[in-house]
Amino acid sequence: NAITGFAPVAKEYSAQISSIVLPTEEVDPGQEITVSLTLKNSGQNGNYADSNSELILTKNNGGSSIFYVNNVWSSQTQTQIMAEGQSFLPNQEIKFDFKIRAPLYVGEVSEQFELRTFSGAKVQSDAIEIKVNVKKTDKQIIAIKNNSAGFANIYYQPYTSSGVALRAVAGTRFFLLEQNNQTLWAKLDLGNGQVGWIAMWNLSYI
Secondary structure, three states: OOOOOOOOOOOOOEEEEEEEEOOOOOEOOOOEEEEEEEEEEOOOOOEEOOOOOOEEEEEOOOOOOOOOOOOOOOOOOEEEOOOOOOEEOOOOEEEEEEEEEOOOOOEEEEEEEEEEEOOOOEOEOOOEEEEEEEOOOOOOEEEEOOOOOOEEEEEOOOOHHHOEEEEEEOOOEEEEEEEEOOOOEEEEEEEOOEEEEEEHHHEEEO
């Protein structure tokens, strides 16, 4: 009875972008890049790693990011930027470093991101634009074809019982390492030192 009528108020978070450091020169497609994002906590609440208030960089408008790093990002749309045990207190300014992978495109490419907490609450801040200039390459690039499921499975080995290494959404691009026109399996570079196999009918050649 003593707490009847109590209405908890959700915490609000805000941050100011002080700087974002990206390569100014051309980068190789598939190259891993460290981005340095300096933020100032302009709100009244702190953010803490390994909690619901942890800061997460999230691609605007959903969909997979072309900068996704396999086995580094938490999903194809989000990456953590805080170190284990790190706190981000009101009025504090911190440089956060995180990894991106240069997309398999040519020329200048960019995407916009926003800050959210681990629980999904939006952090009040300006949009964060990631932009790189990608060199032309002689390597064969493929894209995952669209299908009714919207994705295709990439396996550890060239047979389905080997287990799924990655579920790649339609349009995701990879380097083609080799293909077997008899078995119709193709070997792909998944980045971060990993490879995987996919049925060739799932591929479009760029």
